Amino acid sequence: MTERPSGANNEAGTDMTGAATVGEVLDGLSDDGLEGYTYAYLDEHTKREVRRAVLKAVAIPGHQVPFASRPMPLARGWGTGGIQTSLSLLGPAETFKVIDQGADDSVNAANIRRLAARTADVETTTDTTAADVIQTRHRIPEEVLGADQVLVLQVPITDPLRTVDPSDAANRRRHAHANYGKIWVRLYESIVEHGEVQIAARYPVMVAGRYLMDPSPIPRWDVPKLDNAENLFLFAAGREARIYAVPPHTDVQPLAFEDRPFRVERFDGACRACGATDTYLTEIETEDGERLFVCNDTSFCEKRQEEPALPKDHHLDRSGVDWGPGTGTSVEMATDTGPATDDPAPDTGGDRT
Amino acid sequence: MLAGSGLATLYGDPCGDCIDRTGDEHGRNRCPACGTIVACAEVDLSVESGEVLGIVGESGSGKSSVAGLLALERTDGRTRGTVEYTGCEGNLLTADHETRHRLRTNAVGFVHQHIRDGLDLGVTGGGNVAGKLLAAGEREFETVRERAQHLFGRTEIPVDRMDDPVRTYSGGMQRRVQIARALATDPSVVVLDEPTTGLDASVQARVLDTFRRVQREHDVAAVVVSHDLGVVRLLADRTLVMRHGRVVEAGLTDRVMEDPHHEYTQTLTNSVI
Numbered sequence: 001m002t003e004r005p006s007g008a009n010n011e012a013g014t015d016m017t018g019a020a021t022v023g024e025v026l027d028g029l030s031d032d033g034l035e036g037y038t039y040a041y042l043d044e045h046t047k048r049e050v051r052r053a054v055l056k057a058v059a060i061p062g063h064q065v066p067f068a069s070r071p072m073p074l075a076r077g078w079g080t081g082g083i084q085t086s087l088s089l090l091g092p093a094e095t096f097k098v099i100d101q102g103a104d105d106s107v108n109a110a111n112i113r114r115l116a117a118r119t120a121d122v123e124t125t126t127d128t129t130a131a132d133v134i135q136t137r138h139r140i141p142e143e144v145l146g147a148d149q150v151l152v153l154q155v156p157i158t159d160p161l162r163t164v165d166p167s168d169a170a171n172r173r174r175h176a177h178a179n180y181g182k183i184w185v186r187l188y189e190s191i192v193e194h195g196e197v198q199i200a201a202r203y204p205v206m207v208a209g210r211y212l213m214d215p216s217p218i219p220r221w222d223v224p225k226l227d228n229a230e231n232l233f234l235f236a237a238g239r240e241a242r243i244y245a246v247p248p249h250t251d252v253q254p255l256a257f258e259d260r261p262f263r264v265e266r267f268d269g270a271c272r273a274c275g276a277t278d279t280y281l282t283e284i285e286t287e288d289g290e291r292l293f294v295c296n297d298t299s300f301c302e303k304r305q306e307e308p309a310l311p312k313d314h315h316l317d318r319s320g321v322d323w324g325p326g327t328g329t330s331v332e333m334a335t336d337t338g339p340a341t342d343d344p345a346p347d348t349g350g351d352r353t
Numbered sequence: 354m355l356a357g358s359g360l361a362t363l364y365g366d367p368c369g370d371c372i373d374r375t376g377d378e379h380g381r382n383r384c385p386a387c388g389t390i391v392a393c394a395e396v397d398l399s400v401e402s403g404e405v406l407g408i409v410g411e412s413g414s415g416k417s418s419v420a421g422l423l424a425l426e427r428t429d430g431r432t433r434g435t436v437e438y439t440g441c442e443g444n445l446l447t448a449d450h451e452t453r454h455r456l457r458t459n460a461v462g463f464v465h466q467h468i469r470d471g472l473d474l475g476v477t478g479g480g481n482v483a484g485k486l487l488a489a490g491e492r493e494f495e496t497v498r499e500r501a502q503h504l505f506g507r508t509e510i511p512v513d514r515m516d517d518p519v520r521t522y523s524g525g526m527q528r529r530v531q532i533a534r535a536l537a538t539d540p541s542v543v544v545l546d547e548p549t550t551g552l553d554a555s556v557q558a559r560v561l562d563t564f565r566r567v568q569r570e571h572d573v574a575a576v577v578v579s580h581d582l583g584v585v586r587l588l589a590d591r592t593l594v595m596r597h598g599r600v601v602e603a604g605l606t607d608r609v610m611e612d613p614h615h616e617y618t619q620t621l622t623n624s625v626i
Binding site for chain 2 (some may be wrong): 179181182184185188189191192195257258259260337
């Protein structure tokens with residue numbers, strides 16, 4: 001092998017031989033910046049296409065609207081639908097937050113946030129209450145969202161019926177005729193086998209009494225937050241090229257038998273960091289084998305560490321938290337009965353959406 | 354309760370004269386001009402509630418096509434004719450999908466010729482029966498469960514096998530699960546397509562007994578399709594004999610069996626051991 005002359009491949013024209021650290025190399029690089037890119041990275045046609053799909057989705061709550069999903073500079077299944085939707089909604093005055101499984105600091109979340117900050121010139125934040133648009137994967141924040149906020153959820157699998165029939169054509173017919181008998185058989189079978197419905201994430205919900213909807217892989221804990229919320233929920237799947245929505249004040253009911261009510265996850269214990277008993281907890285194992293629970297929503301956990309009694313709607317001018325599972329006593333009530341089926345944080349393996 | 358007239362199913366690209374060029378007098382059901390298969394044509398029948406109509410005929414004579422039409426299972430461009438149910442407006446073959454779906458889940462029970470078409474083999478036996486109730490809108494788990502248990506008892510399927518997957522059931526049990534499923538919503542019409550094919554004589558007798566008892570108790574209008582004269586003789590009040598897609602003889606079952614008029618029926622009754 002011949003030795004490659006130093007700097008021969010360096011298009012930016014910097015001499016790398018003298019650089020001592022990666023940081024110095026990066027500082028030495030220069031490019032054309034955002035020259036040639038449209039505002040918010042996507043071209044105007046794409047943004048218009050996504051906004052049209054969003055409007056249609058809002059008009060038909062829970063219905064999966066096809067849209068022309070574009071190739072993005074990251075693999076499909078890594079949030080491409082969410083990014084296209086967020087970038088189509090953002091304007092320079094907006095503040096953007098990205099959550100990945102409850103945390104703001106994962107590589108994917110940080111990269112998406114940086115892309116938006118760089119191309120759409122938006123402020124970014126980790127504070128749920130300060131954000132206008134929140135893109136999220138697998139969680140709905142613990143803090144109550146308001147009427148001026150939009151939550152964009154990344155969706156890996158759009159059709160809840162695919163768990164009972166792999167044929168999308170047959171499932172589209174079922175949606176058209178609201179023929180959801182098969183998914184009820186699945187619930188029946190689950191109760192027969194396990195004594196209760198064992199669906200950890202992607203719990204099927206009926207939207208406005210019409211469409212069966214996959215709420216994306218959020219835990220059961222977050223499902224009640226969809227019902228009659230103040231904010232708009234947008235669900236975007238880049239790989240499957242579908243957008244659907246739950247508009248504000250829409251009736252969203254998890255599927256459940258009348259005599260086997262829907263139940264959220266039950267935890268024995270409080271968050272080790274902030275002491276919360278009214279949030280969705282993740283079980284972690286320390287190096288010496290100890291198992292402990294901590295809040296999954298890191299941003300709210302930090303606030304609670306400062307002020308342990310902080311209610312979930314502290315930033316809103318109202319009283320009585322009605323966002324998802326209740327606080328205090330009602331959570332304890334939910335922890336008493338039935339076999340323990342505490343689900344770990346929803347995990348879809350290599351599927352990152 | 355149930356009436357059909359001018360029922361026909363044509364597979365292919367009909368030339369217009371297919372029905373005139375086929376049938377019993379021509380000895381064929383394939384149109385010589387265009388090659389269209391006339392699965393059944395010019396079939397008229399009616400069934401009162403509490404009555405059982407038998408349809409016999411050799412393989413390929415159009416029995417299942419008629420059954421599919423009556424149970425509203427087949428509704429595409431290939432079907433012609435009129436199917437009417439008491440209490441429903443108009444021709445149900447041309448009714449919208451919504452109406453047909455509602456009738457199929459509530460008013461009609463259909464026992465398919467092939468187990469695979471009628472049951473979800475990966476689901477438990479109880480789940481298959483429950484599926485019909487759930488599709489009809491029942492939303493109380495205990496009610497669904499009790500009803501499924503009750504139907505298992507009525508159709509003599511061991512109730513302790515209820516929570517096993519249907520694919521682990523014996524052939525006779527699968528047939529009876531189909532009957533239990535068909536009866537789940539107390540339908541007013543039940544169509545059985547070859548309910549005993551592939552079963553040995555003792556199981557056959559049990560399946561038929563079960564059905565006859567339930568049918569009488571609930572005053573169901575039933576259509577039984579079989580190539581087996583014995584089955585039809587046992588169950589049916591009236592019988593249609595089909596050949597080459599046409600009804601060649603119709604009458605009270607006893608009359609058809611004892612005094613067959615049509616040449617084919619004579620061969621058929623003579624060939625019974």
